[in-house]
Each structure stands twice: as C-alpha cells, then as structure tokens.
Amino acid sequence: MLEIKNLHARIAEDGTEIIRGLNLTVKAGEVAAIMGPNGSGKSTLSYILSGREDYEVTEGEILYNGENILELEASERAAKGIFLAFQYPVEIPGVATMQFLKVAMNEQRKYRGEDELTTPEFMRRVKEAAAELKIAPEMLRRPLNVGFSGGEKKRAEILQMALLEPKLCVLDETDSGLDIDALKIVADGVNALRSPDRAVIVITHYQRLLDYIVPDTVHVLYKGQVIKSGDKTLAHELEANGYADIIEAAA
Amino acid sequence: MNMQQAIKMTAAETALVDAYTAQIGDLPGDGSVLSVRDTLVHELKTAGLPTRRVESWHYTDLRTLLRAVPTADPTAFADRVEALVAGATVLSVRNGHADLKGNAPEGVTIRSYTDSLLDGSAAAGLAVLGTDDAIGRINGGLVRGGLELVIADGTELEDPLEIQLVQSLGQAHTRFPVSFGANTKATVIERHLSTNAAESLISSVSDITVGEGAEITWIVLQQQGAADTHLGQIRFDLAKDAKLHLFLINAGGKLVRQEIHGKTSGEGADFKLRGINLLGGESHTDVTFTLGHNVPHTTSTEIIRNVVFDRAKGVFQGKILVAKDAQKTDAKMACNTLLLSDDADLSAKPELEIFADDVQCGHGATVADIDHTQLFYLMARGIPENKARAMLVNAFVAEIVEELDDEPLVEALESVISAWLEKHA
Numbered sequence: 001m002l003e004i005k006n007l008h009a010r011i012a013e014d015g016t017e018i019i020r021g022l023n024l025t026v027k028a029g030e031v032a033a034i035m036g037p038n039g040s041g042k043s044t045l046s047y048i049l050s051g052r053e054d055y056e057v058t059e060g061e062i063l064y065n066g067e068n069i070l071e072l073e074a075s076e077r078a079a080k081g082i083f084l085a086f087q088y089p090v091e092i093p094g095v096a097t098m099q100f101l102k103v104a105m106n107e108q109r110k111y112r113g114e115d116e117l118t119t120p121e122f123m124r125r126v127k128e129a130a131a132e133l134k135i136a137p138e139m140l141r142r143p144l145n146v147g148f149s150g151g152e153k154k155r156a157e158i159l160q161m162a163l164l165e166p167k168l169c170v171l172d173e174t175d176s177g178l179d180i181d182a183l184k185i186v187a188d189g190v191n192a193l194r195s196p197d198r199a200v201i202v203i204t205h206y207q208r209l210l211d212y213i214v215p216d217t218v219h220v221l222y223k224g225q226v227i228k229s230g231d232k233t234l235a236h237e238l239e240a241n242g243y244a245d246i247i248e249a250a251a
Numbered sequence: 252m253n254m255q256q257a258i259k260m261t262a263a264e265t266a267l268v269d270a271y272t273a274q275i276g277d278l279p280g281d282g283s284v285l286s287v288r289d290t291l292v293h294e295l296k297t298a299g300l301p302t303r304r305v306e307s308w309h310y311t312d313l314r315t316l317l318r319a320v321p322t323a324d325p326t327a328f329a330d331r332v333e334a335l336v337a338g339a340t341v342l343s344v345r346n347g348h349a350d351l352k353g354n355a356p357e358g359v360t361i362r363s364y365t366d367s368l369l370d371g372s373a374a375a376g377l378a379v380l381g382t383d384d385a386i387g388r389i390n391g392g393l394v395r396g397g398l399e400l401v402i403a404d405g406t407e408l409e410d411p412l413e414i415q416l417v418q419s420l421g422q423a424h425t426r427f428p429v430s431f432g433a434n435t436k437a438t439v440i441e442r443h444l445s446t447n448a449a450e451s452l453i454s455s456v457s458d459i460t461v462g463e464g465a466e467i468t469w470i471v472l473q474q475q476g477a478a479d480t481h482l483g484q485i486r487f488d489l490a491k492d493a494k495l496h497l498f499l500i501n502a503g504g505k506l507v508r509q510e511i512h513g514k515t516s517g518e519g520a521d522f523k524l525r526g527i528n529l530l531g532g533e534s535h536t537d538v539t540f541t542l543g544h545n546v547p548h549t550t551s552t553e554i555i556r557n558v559v560f561d562r563a564k565g566v567f568q569g570k571i572l573v574a575k576d577a578q579k580t581d582a583k584m585a586c587n588t589l590l591l592s593d594d595a596d597l598s599a600k601p602e603l604e605i606f607a608d609d610v611q612c613g614h615g616a617t618v619a620d621i622d623h624t625q626l627f628y629l630m631a632r633g634i635p636e637n638k639a640r641a642m643l644v645n646a647f648v649a650e651i652v653e654e655l656d657d658e659p660l661v662e663a664l665e666s667v668i669s670a671w672l673e674k675h676a
Contacts, residue, residue, distance in 0.1 A: 073635070
C-alpha cells in the first residue's frame with residue numbers, strides 16, 4: 001500500500017535536512033509502529049505523507065497504491081484515503097465541529113465522484129461513531145477542538161478517522177497526553193478500524209500504546225532513516241533497553 | 252480673502268455645490284432650515300472636502316478620493332426588496348425618498364423627515380459635529396428625506412424594524428432621528444443597498460437617542476454597489492442604564508466612510524460596537540469611531556474584524572474619550588485584520604484619551620494572514636485549499652455575528668457574509 005524509497009526531505013524555510021534516505025514499506029492490512037528518539041524525524045514523516053507544504057522533498061519517492069503522491073495537495077491525498085491523526089489537533093474558533101465534519105466528508109466524496117451525504121445520513125453516521133468513542137453531543141456542538149481537553153481532542157481525531165474511512169491511517173503520538181482510560185478508548189477506536197484493506201502507521205515514543213494497538217511490524221527511526229525493523233518484540237526490546245544499543249549497532 | 256478660498260475647487264466639490272444651487276427653491280425646509288443649509292454649503296465651498304491634513308481624515312483624503320459626483324436624478328426609480336429577516340417591518344426609502352405607506356408597529360410613531368425640514372423642527376439637528384464633519388455638512392446641505400421615529404416608553408418590539416434604503420443611481424441624502432423611550436426593547440436594521448451597477452453618492456445620518464433602561468440593537472448593513480460612494484454617520488446618546496449594541500457590516504461600495512460618534516450621558520450606560528468590514532477590489536473603506544464616556548460607571552466594548560482582499564484599503568480609527576468625572580469607566584477596543592493579498596492594506600488607529608484616574612481601558616490591534624496550521628488541518632481532512640481558506644475567513648467574522656443571539660438574524664447576516672466571500676475569495 002505504501003512504499004517510501006530513499007526519501008530525503010528538509011524544512012522548506014531553512015533547508016535543515018530531517019529525512020535522510022528513508023525506506024519503508026507498509027502492506028494493506030498491516031499495523032506498522034514507528035518508534036524513535038526525539039528529533040529522529042517521526043512527526044516530519046507524518047507531515048510529509050499528508051502533504052504539509054513546510055517540507056520539501058529533495059530526493060526519493062512515496063508510492064501510495066503504486067501512485068507517486070508527492071505532487072498531490074494535502075486535500076487530494078486525504079480524499080484518496082490518507083489520514084493523519086494530529087499530535088496536536090488544531091483549534092479553529094468560528095468553525096462548528098459538525099459543519100467541519102460534513103464539509104470534510106462531502107468534499108472527499110465529491111473528489112472521488114461519489115454522491116454527497118444527505119443530512120439525515122450524515123447525522124446518523126456521526127451519532128453512531130460518537131457513541132462508540134464516548135463523545136458527548138455537547139462536544140460536537142462546540143467550535144472545532146476549541147475548549148476540548150487533551151483526551152477529547154484525541155478522541156475527536158479518531159472520530160474523524162472513523163467517519164472519513166481512510167485507507168492509510170497515520171497516528172502521530174496519539175497516546176501523548178492521554179490517561180489510561182482515554183488511551184483504551186482511542187485504541188479500541190483504532191482497532192475497530194483494522195481491516196485487510198487498511199493500513200495503520202502508529203508513531204509513538206513509548207511501548208505503552210502498542211500494548212493496546214498491537215503492531216505487525218516495528219521500525220526504529222533515527223536521524224531520518226529506518227535503522228532497524230522487526231516484529232512487536234522489537235518494541236519490547238526498546239522499552240527494556242532504550243535506543244542506545246540499536247543506534248550503536250547501526251552506526 | 253483667506254487662503255482657502257484661493258484653492259481651486261475639485262470636480263466633486265463643484266458638483267456638490269452645483270447640486271445645491273440647482274435645487275435651491277426645491278430643497279425642503281423653512282427659513283431656519285434653509286439658513287443652516289446655506290451656511291453648510293458655504294463652508295463646503297470655502298473649506299473644500301477634507302484632505303489628509305485634517306487629522307480625522309488622514310487615511311481617507313476625501314478631496315482626492317472623491318473624483319466625481321453623479322448628478323441627482325429625481326426621476327430615478329428603485330424597487331423595494333424583501334426584508335432581511337421574515338416578519339420585519341420594512342420602512343422603505345428609495346433613492347432618498349421615504350415611503351410612509353403601511354402600518355407602524357404599536358408604540359412606534361413614524362414621521363417623514365421631509366415634514367420636519369418643512370416645518371423647521373429639523374433645523375437644530377442639522378448642525379455639524381465639528382469643523383471636520385464633512386459628512387454632516389454634505390448631508391445637512393442636501394438632505395431631502397428620511398424618517399423620524401419615536402418609540403414610546405416601555406415598547407418592546409418583537410420583530411425588527413428594517414429601514415431599507417434602496418438606491419438605483421444619482422444621489423440620496425437621508426436622515427433618521429430615532430428616539431427610543433425609557434425601557435424600550437427593539438432591533439433596527441439600517442440596510443443600504445443598490446439595485447444596479449450605476450454610480451451613486453449616498454449620505455445618511457442616523458441620530459439615535461436611547462432612553463433610560465432601553466435595550467437596543469442597531470444593525471447597519473451596507474451593501475452598496477461597486478461604483479458607489481457611501482458617506483454614513485451614526486450619532487448616539489445613551490441615557491442611564493441604556494444599552495446599545497451597534498453592529499456594522501460593510502460589504503459593498505467603492506468609497507465608504509462610516510462614522511460613529513456617541514456618548515454616554517447616564518450612569519450604567521453600556522455600549523457595544525461590533526464591526527465587520529469585508530473589503531475587496533479597489534475599494535476604500537473607512538470606519539471612524541469616537542465615544543465619549545462622559546459620566547461615571549459606563550462601559551463599552553468595541554471589536555472590529557477586517558477581511559481585506561485584492562487591492563482594497565481599509566481604515567479603522569477608534570477614539571475613546573473618558574471625561575474627568577467619568578470614574579469607573581470600563582472600555583475595551585480591539586481591531587483584528589486578515590490581510591489576504593500582498594496589495595491589501597489596512598490602517599488602524601486606536602486611541603484612548605483618559606482624563607479620569609480610576610478607569611479600566613484598553614485597546615489592541617492585530618494584523619495577520621490565514622493561519623497556516625489551521626489551513627493544513629482542514630486540507631488534511633480533504634477540504635480543498637480555496638474552500639478551506641473561505642471557511643477560515645468566515646470563521647474569523649462568524650464569531651462576531653454569533654454574538655447577536657437572534658437566530659434568524661444571525662442566519663441572514665451569515666448568508667450575506669458567505670455570499671460576499673464566495674464572490675470575492
């Protein structure tokens with residue numbers, strides 16, 4: 001589903017190179033965890049996948065279902081099924097959450113040549129998905145992410161993911177700022193979306209989240225490269241011994 | 252001979268003076284009114300239109316900006332349009348002429364302002380606010396019509412009153428002295444619109460007195476045509492415990508100056524100004540506001556949101572004056588701007604002049620572009636860039652509209668805003 005080949009990327013503004021020859025393959029149905037110390041390029045990778053313009057790809061390619069997506073706008077990538085759950089979901093005062101959800105769902109449908117959802121159908125879907133994630137209707141009446149607690153913001157991200165039904169889900173530090181109950185709700189939400197035609201990339205610092213969303217593969221990112229890949233036991237190894245050994249071995 | 256008389260009059264100045272001369276004998280007014288008119292036009296002739304050297308006109312050099320004045324056409328025809336919100340009582344003023352047909356709501360007395368000119372009762376109100384009051388001068392010299400409204404003590408109007416000013420071409424000079432009695436509650440919509448692309452010059456002065464304990468919402472919705480000059484002025488005076496929520500939307504016009512001049516005259520008075528300026532094309536729009544907190548214990552908040560596209564130029568001047576005796580004044584003014592093109596321009600000049608020592612006053616001004624993180628967030632959810640931008644611009648002003656707390660009105664204004672944004676963004 002996703003093939004990243006020899007990717008090099010830098011911050012557009014100051015030219016700092018963050019991703020330095022990254023290779024990664026994620027198959028449909030797979031849950032891949034990306035781990036790594038601070039500053040290794042994890043969040044940058046998520047932004048480049050989703051099309052943030054603050055980064056410039058200087059070399060390599062990203063193939064999504066065989067198509068090079070680097071020239072596509074963020075909105076086009078989203079409509080094609082790439083979803084980024086933000087580490088810090090953005091507050092937008094003046095945009096009602098429900099209006100945002102409806103516009104997002106319908107714009108994606110329009111792009112794909114599908115009919116727009118009727119209002120009752122839209123309402124039904126939101127209600128169902130919100131109930132699953134224990135999101136109170138009051139929260140949906142507020143402006144987008146405004147006044148949401150950290151946990152509420154993360155749940156709102158998963159709600160969006162459930163409603164938009166993406167094919168490739170990228171979760172950027174979704175566990176940060178969550179207590180254990182919120183973590184379980186979020187993990188259940190993600191697990192409910194696991195399917196043979198959907199891939200999930202879980203970016204995380206800690207093993208903790210991976211107890212709830214069990215990955216098929218684990219990749220260690222360091223200085224903009226994947227320096228080691230393995231199965232879920234690699235995450236346990238990192239939890240026990242830290243990154244130092246692996247970094248040293250790769251050096 | 253003083254120096255000013257030596258200045259050669261511009262085409263617009265000549266046209267305004269000629270318009271007056273051509274109508275002498277036809278302009279309504281008794282002896283006292285005609286004598287005020289004469290004085291005003293004489294002042295216009297000698298002082299000319301204000302230039303940037305006049306402090307209050309520094310960012311709007313009317314003498315340069317007002318290049319020509321369309322000829323008044325007494326035969327011009329304009330149709331009334333549907334009310335902004337269902338159920339509103341529409342008071343129709345077309346090409347400057349008030350239509351008194353129809354029933355006034357209970358507690359509201361409506362009189363033609365032309366009659367007040369004819370019997371001379373309007374003479375005192377024609378005085379200008381100061382030597383730099385060019386709008387008062389032009390309007391006082393040329394005003395022909397308008398409405399005088401008196402809302403009786405204790406009247407609570409359920410539905411809004413819409414003063415609907417429709418202009419087709421030429422000139423219109425109108426006035427609206429409106430007096431809200433004690434403990435009245437009402438919403439008034441002062442709506443200026445144009446039916447076509449022909450050039451018009453409009454001047455309009457609303458003189459609002461709010462009685463003790465009254466709670467009034469006054470909305471100015473300016474949607475003139477892209478070739479029009481709009482010179483508007485709101486004057487207000489708030490009695491004890493009176494509340495005035497003044498809501499201004501500029502969404503049209505080529506050259507617009509909207510002045511708001513008010514004062515608090517009774518303790519406990521509360522004033523709220525909310526302004527949205529949607530500016531595009533080559534337009535020039537100036538909102539100039541002065542408020543005198545003249546007595547103790549009065550409050551005001553002012554929030555102006557500007558959205559500036561293309562080569563448009565916006566101006567906000569806000570001056571809050573706190574008199575020496577006006578202790579415990581609480582006044583806060585903010586002017587926030589989204590500049591959406593490299594050639595867009597906005598000048599903000601917030602000022603506080605405080606002579607009392609126990610007050611809370613503040614002001615702030617911000618200018619920004621669309622927030623890129625917010626834009627990326629919306630796009631990452633599949634919303635195309637132009638639509639995402641429109642949503643963010645809309646959000647910037649929607650916050651202000653929602654304060655109105657009147658659902659049909661909020662919806663109507665939101666659709667005016669989104670229609671404007673769709674056309675310009």
